[in-house]
Each structure stands twice: as C-alpha cells, then as structure tokens.
Amino acid sequence: MIITSRDNQTIKDIIKLKDKKYRDKSFIVEGIKQVDEAIKENASIEKIVFSENFLGKEKYKEFEIIEVSEKLFNEMTDTITPQGILAVVSKKENMEIDYSKDFILILDNIQDPGNLGTIIRTADSCDLGQIVVSKDTVDSYSPKVIRSTMGSSFRINVIEKDLKEAIEEIKSHGYKVIVTSLQTDKSIYDVDYSKTAIIIGNEANGVREDLLNKADLKVKIPMLGKTESLNASVAASIMMYEYIRQKITKM
Numbered sequence: 001m002i003i004t005s006r007d008n009q010t011i012k013d014i015i016k017l018k019d020k021k022y023r024d025k026s027f028i029v030e031g032i033k034q035v036d037e038a039i040k041e042n043a044s045i046e047k048i049v050f051s052e053n054f055l056g057k058e059k060y061k062e063f064e065i066i067e068v069s070e071k072l073f074n075e076m077t078d079t080i081t082p083q084g085i086l087a088v089v090s091k092k093e094n095m096e097i098d099y100s101k102d103f104i105l106i107l108d109n110i111q112d113p114g115n116l117g118t119i120i121r122t123a124d125s126c127d128l129g130q131i132v133v134s135k136d137t138v139d140s141y142s143p144k145v146i147r148s149t150m151g152s153s154f155r156i157n158v159i160e161k162d163l164k165e166a167i168e169e170i171k172s173h174g175y176k177v178i179v180t181s182l183q184t185d186k187s188i189y190d191v192d193y194s195k196t197a198i199i200i201g202n203e204a205n206g207v208r209e210d211l212l213n214k215a216d217l218k219v220k221i222p223m224l225g226k227t228e229s230l231n232a233s234v235a236a237s238i239m240m241y242e243y244i245r246q247k248i249t250k251m
Contacts, residue, residue: 002052004069011068014049014088015076020139023091027141030077030086035060037151044090049076054084063087078143091141095157097166098130099173103243104197106170106177107133108163108207110232115203116140117148118233124152126240131156132170132197134163163199167214170197179207179215180235182228188219193243194250200236 003011016022026046029038038045047064050057051073077086105123110116116138123131140158167177178191179199199215201207221230221238
C-alpha cells in the first residue's frame with residue numbers, strides 16, 4: 001500500500017526527525033549510497049522508506065518497508081533532488097572515549113555542518129574511530145552532516161561531552177593535550193603526536209579561553225601567505241595527517 005497522507009502517524013514521526021529536538025533516539029539517512037553504507041556497517045535500521053517510483057526495492061526486502069507517494073516523499077527528505085530512498089536509523093547509545101587509540105580529536109563549538117562532515121570523513125580516512133565534540137557543536141546527526149560524511153558517520157563514533165570534564169579525563173589517561181592557537185611560535189611539525197589529544201576550535205572564535213588554559217601545549221600551522229587562519233576542517237585535516245605521517249615514519 002502506498003501512503004499518500006501526511007496525517008499518517010508514522011510519516012509524521014519520520015518528518016519530525018528533520019528537527020534536532022526530535023532526534024534523541026533516531027535519525028534519517030538519505031540516498032542509495034548512504035542507506036547501503038548503513039546496511040554494510042550493520043547500523044540499526046528501523047525502517048526504509050521508498051517513493052512510489054523508486055526502482056530496486058527488492059534489494060531491501062529484509063527490512064521493514066514503507067512506500068509513499070512522490071509528493072509525500074519530497075516532504076520527508078532534506079535534499080533538493082531526492083533519490084527516492086531513505087532509512088530511519090537508531091542512534092548508538094552510551095558511547096565513551098576509547099583509550100586504546102593513541103590520538104584523539106576534540107572539536108570545540110564547530111558550527112558548520114559541512115565542516116563537521118568533512119572532519120568526520122577525514123577522521124575515518126585516518127582510522128581514528130572516534131571524535132569528541134562539545135555539547136554546543138552542530139548536531140552530528142543532522143541530514144547535512146550525514147550527507148557530507150559520505151558514509152563515514154557509521155564508522156566514526158561522535159562522542160558529545162562537556163569538554164572541560166572530558167579534557168581532565170583524557171589527561172588522567174596519560175594524553176598530552178594540544179590546542180591550535182595563533183599566540184605561539186611552536187609549529188605543529190615540532191610536536192610528537194603519540195598519545196595526544198588535539199583541540200580544534202570554533203570557525204570564527206577559535207578555541208575558547210578556558211580550554212586553552214587546560215592545554216599542555218599550544219601550536220600553530222605555519223603559513224607563508226597573508227592568511228591568518230584556516231577553515232576548521234582544513235586545520236583539523238592537516239593535523240590529523242601530520243599524526244598519520246609521524247605514525248608511518250615510525251613503522
């Protein structure tokens with residue numbers, strides 16, 4: 001049966017997931033690639049929704065399936081040109097920091113969904129397994145963030161913490177905490193990145209003062225031109241790959 005009414009309670013509940021305040025337990029994944037990545041990574045898929053004209057539904061027959069009209073599907077999706085498939089996925093619960101990793105990335109108040117998505121994707125390429133984010137960082141389960149990760153969101157745990165408490169906990173496990181700052185002459189290339197946590201700050205204001213004061217070391221990315229700072233996702237990527245470079249060199 002093809003559902004055509006927006007008054008259907010299940011449809012209402014799915015549409016609500018476009019709003020952060022309703023994403024306490026579930027979130028939406030849109031598009032063929034993203035849904036297939038969720039299945040591949042054994043994400044907890046609650047249901048899959050198809051538009052009436054979607055081809056290839058039989059591929060997903062093991063899941064709970066809902067079919068809706070094209071018009072209704074367009075109301076449920078966050079994309080301009082939807083592919084006619086989305087999944088409702090349960091969020092992971094009770095995620096804690098994995099201290100078997102020798103490098104931890106911490107994000108302080110990142111606000112741009114594209115930046116966060118790019119950072120998650122890069123963290124996946126570096127096999128970090130996790131990132132720690134402040135409670136005021138943009139929602140990692142928003143449709144824009146999920147799309148921009150290109151499937152990496154299913155392989156990276158995004159752990160939301162009070163950063164002052166998290167940094168103390170991380171330090172107690174023997175990590176040195178490094179923060180990016182313009183108020184230093186020390187280069188990111190002059191630091192040993194083993195057993196290290198890196199803090200990347202807000203796009204406009206950098207790392208907040210109370211976290212700067214908790215860091216063991218301040219570093220900056222050398223720049224030969226007149227630009228004073230870099231995009232948060234670019235800065236995070238450069239530092240993650242310096243960690244990778246050092247790790248490969250030591251092998």
